[in-house]
Amino acid sequence: MPPVRKRQANQPAPADSDDGTPQPSPARRQRTRSSSAAEDGGSGAPSNLDAMVKKMVRLALASEYARLTIRRTDINAKVFGEQGTREFKVVFEQAQKELRSRFGMEMVELPAREKTTISQRRAAQKTDKPSSGNKSWILTTTLPPSYQSSTILPPTKAPSASTESTYTGLYSFIIALISLNGGSLAEPKLDRYLTRMNAETHTPIDRTDKLLQRMIREGYLVRTRELDGGEEQIEFLVGPRGKVEVGTKGVAGLVREVYGRGVGDGNANGRVPGYGDGDEDVLGGEMTQIEEEEEGGV
Template identity: 45%
Template sequence: MSAPQRRRRPQAEDEDSDEDARPRQRQNRDNSDDEAEYESGEDMDVDGNSGQHADNQLAKKLIRYAISCEYSRTAIRRDGIKERVLGNQGRSFKRIFTIAQKQLRDVWGMELRELPIREKMSLQEKRQAMKSNSQLKTGSGAYILSSTLPEPYRSASVLKPSKTPSADDEATYVAFYTMVVSLIWLNAGELSDQKLKRYLMRLNADQNVSNEKTEVTLKKMERHGYVVRKVERPPIGQDGEQTIRWHVGPRAKEEVGLDGVMGMVREVYGEWSPDLEKKLRSNLGLKARAAAGAVEDGDGAGESSRMGAGDEED
């Protein structure tokens, strides 16, 4: 083979390799085009369900916000949900709230319950409410998380106290606010400060509750919505001392309820009798309601397990 032929063969081989490479490049480009079309088809499907996906994400965000608020016993307010969760989607509150409620019930065994509207307690407040022509509110706009688990799973052996700050402190706090709420409810829903102090003195809880001062615990209960402290001052120009009265707070009406009060009284007394049951129901103002329930149901049990006096079930 002559030298010119040897020199021409590599060139021919290069041309052949270039021809082989061109179909492979076209094949790769064709495959990439197919993948791009496939991905764009997926994007179209995602875009078709983007609204539902966005709603689910907002519902999960609402659930996280609700759990964080409930952990610190902070009321979950509608304005807070719109600001912290929905942002510029504030008009979709009802739709997102419904999705979150379903997820809470199906996965978490809880639901958001709206707190009752704060009642007008003093005579002055009632008079102002009668004089004002403002439209009555249909809801408080504040919620708490409530368990939807069956009754057997709500016992103390199943539901343990929170370990923050400690299990003992949490159990003591729950027992204390349940007792104070029960005392207020048993005194026709209103308890003077002097009478509350006498009760606490008998229980040796007038100075300290667990590791903190009793005054600090009462202020914490007021902040969490278990009690309402009402200060009534004498009219201007008249002599007299201010009076302090304690009322049942909105969280206590939903979380403790009349059933919680009755359960605590029965537990404290131990031996129970029909006569004590009659006195307890009369003291809580349930005599007329029990009679009405007996007419409707035939068994005299007309109270809801999660409702306070004067509350109506949705």
Template identity: 30%
Template structure:
């Protein structure tokens, strides 16, 4: 009888121990299952973050031209710089389509390549590409972009006038150009060829021994380089209908030569004999407003 009670007690203890063990196992399994779920969620979150970071990296790479090998991107920049300098020396304008032809299959990188090429032109050559506008006077509200570019000299004035650069004959040509631009500007942007020749005659520039040689050939060169524009006009005078040629500032002049630089050039020509109101008189004749000069 006593032995049977001991076996019952032992059996009950074993059953209790087994049940407790099963409960602990179930609890442990629940915790493991929860941890596994959290781990899986964390892995999915990490994968999403990696995917977003990768997409962001690819987007940034596209903006910086990094979606192609660095050496290929550098080659595109050099090709554009070389093309810009070549067209400038050949006295031609650089067309947008010409640049796209150089980029070939990478036209989507047009903006970023142009930006890098501009930096190279400024830092190394002291020039930058500027889009030409339609024909007209400076600050004309009707002017529009032409998708055609030209190199502009951005060297500081003190460096241009210093002895660092040997301009040779080109310096004399610049002086002639400034005289012509001055005469055009004080006539509010246009001068008849007959009036221009009259000024040349007073300056002895129509003589056989003129330092500029054939002045008409010089004018043709300035027109070809887009510093001047020449128009054929028909108007009435006392003798009736008359055909006249007219000169205006060209696209390159409107880009490279600030009007106030021309005002200062005229003042330097007068020197110490310049009237006190010379600057205001020039600006009034040229139609330059004070806010434009500022």
């Protein structure tokens, strides 16, 4: 008769079911329940990629609300953190899809600042491949032109609709002056235009000097200084945000609205030839007309 081995007291034999099938031990059942719960919870929990996309969308909306540029350094620090930026392209494209589908906006890269002074041009010549962008973005609308009206897109209510619309009109006016003067405007000439508007010292928003500093800080204007024959020459240029947010089309629309050139004054579709098409000669001709009226006391 073969010897019968005794089972240890602390390891009871697994109980059999009614049909004779052995049942799993309690420890195995616990491991099975844990793995099943992990699988069920993992399918509903947001992935790491989704979390980074949401962070980038929130960063873009918050930056645009404060008129701050969305910088690559801020994205690296606030979206990716210590995880690295290897998935930047994937996260950026997914964030663009969310902004377009949910908010009707998208991130547009700002152009690089122009090299205007002699020192800046010399530094640019030493660079092998000058960059056309500056790794900064702002939000712009993706709505069709027919929906881009003040009725559908009114000025923001913070701090107030009146203040916001006034500020928009002021920086659009100054950008138009710079564009119509060939892309740069000397400080004395800008002061002369502001004097005609009774805005040489104060505006409805703030003091004129503080308002110009705000426009420079937010990227609507660029102020340059250069010595020419021992004299300091100060000029104003259109900044990166001004080029994207207003641009040539915005300048053309402002001139058309002020001078009443609409349907019947241009071509068959009511557009003034050259306006909105980057035609600098037409814009320059309009500036000549403005200066002639100014000299004539109109």
